[in-house]
Amino acid sequence: MKPPIGRETTLCMSLSGRPGHFGSRFHNRLYELMGLDYVYKAFTTTDLPAAIGGIRALGIRGCAVSMPFKEAVIPLLDGLEPSAAAIDSVNTVVNEAGRLTGHNTDYVAIRLLLRKHGIDPRTPFLLRGSGGMAKAVIAALRDAGFTLGTLIARNEGAGRALATRYGYDWRPEIGAAQAPLLIPAPLLINVTPLGMEGPDADALAFPVPLIAACDIAFDVVALPSTTPFLRAAEQAGKRRITGHEVVVLQALEQFVLYTGLNPSPEQVDDAAASART
Structure with a gap:
């Protein structure tokens, strides 16, 4: 007791x-x-x-x-x-x-999840975000052997520096929903507040065409546990990794x-x- x-x-x-x-x-x-x-x-x-x-x-x-x-x-x-x-x-x-x-227990958690879900390190990814959590995720990906990735961040200074530090590409924008600028990737990772409870609750982290073309949707947003990004991935029949995990x-x-x-x-x-x- x-x-x-x-x-x-x-x-x-x-x-x-x-x-x-x-x-x-x-x-x-x-x-x-x-x-x-x-x-x-x-x-x-x-x-x-x-x-x-x-x-x-x-x-x-x-x-x-x-x-x-x-x-x-x-x-x-x-x-x-x-x-x-x-x-x-x-x-x-x-x-x-x-x-x-x-x-940084975020880093530890991401390494464990990548292993738990059996994601092949040869899988190319698009990661959106450049803040503290993005650092933990991109470092965990690098240390798990992922070599093909693109970091998407509007802040060129932070985004380019983070991508360069870990050996990945950087792009400032995804593009419009109907015309994404980026080549689709099997693994999409959202490490921004898009979809989080509050002013960004209805925001979709990735355009629908990129979600439709991916294999795995990974959203680190924990509240709510099902974000617009993950709902769209579920409707498209994609594997999902949640921020709750x-x-x-x-x-x-x-x-x-x-x-x-x-x-x-x-x-x-x-x-x-x-x-x-």
Whole structure:
């Protein structure tokens, strides 16, 4: 049984520009199932240095980091683990007696999913996005042996630099829905907010002709779990990898970092189901 919240309770948290419910529900359900004296709460902030200082000063055990803080948080930390240092992007902060270290469990989750779904590294891909999550995804693709890919990003500086760093092509635009500029690819990956709950909820990440020509549609957007991109892929009979799969795996890696414990597969499934409600 989980102990009642008291002065010995360990606090974990998240920082995001648009906080959701998944992390809080997932972690708190695992704490309940495993009888841990922990509690998890989601926050946003307009003062990132003060928020990170609070983690250190108050002894908060861990903090998940989401857009738009994954890169801005780096100078505020004491060190980076290889998963974060390799891609200059942090999605997890672990506090060890006041020393804050950045990790990237997104990268770990993407590597696991590529392996789980058995995607051949010879598969050409189109990836849309150039932010912190895009860094994690494109690095995971490169490290998994994918050599044929194109990064699509309107920001030429960020897009071209990211593509060049990992040995891929860069293009600024996809084109219109009826006339895409890009050659179709078997694997389409959306790593932008297009389709996410909020102002971009109805946006389609890729034109219908590219979706119709692909084999696998991969959307890292977790809320909602079914985006316009994934609905279009389902209607076209394509294989799909969802942002929900990503967020479960990366949150599980965070849970292990914070607690040092590995929940059972049944407990993870229970927590993931609870987090979706």
